[in-house]
Amino acid sequence: MASQLPVFPRTIFTIVEPISLIGGFLGPLLSTDWFIGSQVDLPSDLSNHAYDANARLVAHQLGNTYGLLFLLGVAILYTTTELKVVRNYLVALWMADITHVGLTCWALGYERTLDVASWTAVTWGNVGFTVFLCLTRTAYLLGLFGLDRQAITTSKKAA
Numbered sequence: 640m641a642s643q644l645p646v647f648p649r650t651i652f653t654i655v656e657p658i659s660l661i662g663g664f665l666g667p668l669l670s671t672d673w674f675i676g677s678q679v680d681l682p683s684d685l686s687n688h689a690y691d692a693n694a695r696l697v698a699h700q701l702g703n704t705y706g707l708l709f710l711l712g713v714a715i716l717y718t719t720t721e722l723k724v725v726r727n728y729l730v731a732l733w734m735a736d737i738t739h740v741g742l743t744c745w746a747l748g749y750e751r752t753l754d755v756a757s758w759t760a761v762t763w764g765n766v767g768f769t770v771f772l773c774l775t776r777t778a779y780l781l782g783l784f785g786l787d788r789q790a791i792t793t794s795k796k797a798a
Contacts, residue, residue, distance in 0.1 A: 641716040641725060645784035651775050652729070653716050659768060660712065663705030666761075667698040674698050677761035679746055722787060729776050736773035740766055 641653050667674040675690045675698050690698075715728045743765040744752040751757065758766070778784060 643722055643787045643789070644725070644779070645787070648775055648779040648784055651772070652712070656772060657709055657712055659764070660705050660709035663764070664702050664709060667702035671695050671698050674702075674761070677759045678765075680751065680757055680759050680762065726780070729780065733773060733776040733780065736769050736776065740769050740773070743769075 641649055644652065672690055675694050712728075715724060719725060743762070747762070752766075
């Protein structure tokens with residue numbers, strides 16, 4: 640049913656976002672210490688150490704959650720025939736975008752949140768890319784990309 644979405648949001652939600660979720664899944668699995676250390680930019684004397692099993696487990700669980708979001712997104716956007724389901728899914732993600740950015744900025748603190756030049760790649764993903772996704776969802780939900788296309792249904796004639 641995602642085929643009914645206007646072109647720009649359809650491209651973002653069905654191609655770009657799933658690819659980013661695969662990155663969020665693989666990052667903590669392939670380079671756990673880098674992933675943990677990149678969450679909040681710490682001074683180098685604090686960030687160059689091995690992390691304990693608890694931190695590593697939470698990073699792996701977060702990666703697993705990104706994998707789950709990838710699977711849910713693909714399942715919903717590529718299989719449902721109900722546009723209402725797609726819109727409700729996007730509303731849920733919109734709410735999660737707001738809390739995701741809010742919690743990240745809270746952890747960064749005011750000064751580091753405003754110091755965009757010092758953001759790590761992970762911070763750009765957690766804040767910059769998530770704000771982009773949230774704004775795209777907002778514009779779609781407000782109808783700024785135009786109307787959804789009507790579903791084309793085919794019916795079989797009785798013999």
